[in-house]
Amino acid sequence: MNLNNSTVLITGGTSGIGLEFVKQLIQQNANIIITGRDLTKLDQAKRQFPQIHTFQSDVSNPKDIEKLYQNVTSQFPQLNIIINNAGIMRNMDLQDTSMSLEDITREIDTNLSGTIRMAHQFLPHLKTMKNAAIVNVSSGLAFVPLSISPVYCATKAGVHSYSQSLRLQLKNTSIKVFELAPPGTETPLMDEFTGIVDSNQNMKVDKMVSIAIKGILKDKLEIRPGLSNVLKIMSRVAPNFIANMLHQTTEKAKKKLN
Numbered sequence: 139m140n141l142n143n144s145t146v147l148i149t150g151g152t153s154g155i156g157l158e159f160v161k162q163l164i165q166q167n168a169n170i171i172i173t174g175r176d177l178t179k180l181d182q183a184k185r186q187f188p189q190i191h192t193f194q195s196d197v198s199n200p201k202d203i204e205k206l207y208q209n210v211t212s213q214f215p216q217l218n219i220i221i222n223n224a225g226i227m228r229n230m231d232l233q234d235t236s237m238s239l240e241d242i243t244r245e246i247d248t249n250l251s252g253t254i255r256m257a258h259q260f261l262p263h264l265k266t267m268k269n270a271a272i273v274n275v276s277s278g279l280a281f282v283p284l285s286i287s288p289v290y291c292a293t294k295a296g297v298h299s300y301s302q303s304l305r306l307q308l309k310n311t312s313i314k315v316f317e318l319a320p321p322g323t324e325t326p327l328m329d330e331f332t333g334i335v336d337s338n339q340n341m342k343v344d345k346m347v348s349i350a351i352k353g354i355l356k357d358k359l360e361i362r363p364g365l366s367n368v369l370k371i372m373s374r375v376a377p378n379f380i381a382n383m384l385h386q387t388t389e390k391a392k393k394k395l396n
């Protein structure tokens with residue numbers, strides 16, 4: 139996949155993996171558009187990279203996606219790549235009865251519905267481009283659940299499955315479907331898990347995104363950096379063993395913290 143001179147829309151481009159994509163894709167000579175909910179973070183990203191274009195847009199809100207599509211495709215008709223990166227991850231006790239029915243599925247609205255709706259909305263436009271791609275950011279936890287983030291892991295397994303179907307359905311089009319499954323990566327997303335998940339295992343964000351871009355350049359459709367590849371193999375060889383091991387490790391760490 140040629141990235142030179144491409145026009146890339148990154149959801150959640152104001153922090154962590156999305157912001158690092160901005161930096162490294164500029165080095166690939168790409169034009170960048172980013173989204174996020176927080177205007178202050180969008181302004182900060184624009185100050186850091188004045189050549190990018192920013193749009194305030196919430197992927198969990200279908201109306202925002204429709205508006206984003208109108209604005210982006212009219213201002214940037216050369217748009218040829220979208221990176222569905224926006225995501226949230228929470229530490230959640232499923233026996234906590236104080237969580238409302240609305241709140242308990244928030245990760246689904248952003249990580250899974252957001253990804254599916256963005257692809258659905260931008261598909262007709264991308265089909266008109268000669269060299270197009272959809273990059274869905276899942277996770278190593280798409281392959282094995284981490285029990286303290288049950289809904290998050292369900293969304294990432296969903297993004298993995300959806301990406302496989304999308305790739306098959308778009309086989310005879312100009313759109314390539316990539317899935318990037320990052321392992322634990324040093325970003326603000328992991329702050330909630332300090333002391334529970336071993337941060338020494340996390341990959342540096344610049345290294346992770348550099349592997350992702352190399353994968354995209356080489357048309358590697360499922361990119362599984364570092365431990366994500368190990369998790370995929372373990373999910374085939376010993377799925378219950380690895381899920382139990384992750385569960386016990388986080389339970390022990392939680393007890394130590396309390």
Ligand SMILES: NC(=O)c1ccc[n+]([C@@H]2O[C@H](COP(=O)([O-])OP(=O)(O)OC[C@H]3O[C@@H](n4cnc5c(N)ncnc54)[C@H](OP(=O)(O)O)[C@@H]3O)[C@@H](O)[C@H]2O)c1
Nearest residue numbers: 150152153154155175176196197224225277322323325327
């Ligand atoms: N870090 C890891 O260890 C890791 C591992 C595997 C997969 N991932 C995945 O990688 C992706 C990026 O995560 P990250 O680690 O870079 O997290 P991050 O640093 O917390 O960044 C998340 C980005 O998404 C945006 N965002 C969140 N909800 C949004 C919404 N509803 N609409 C639009 N933008 C939204 C945030 O901006 P606003 O808050 O301003 O909206 C921010 O720009 C996520 O899909 C995550 O699940 C991360």
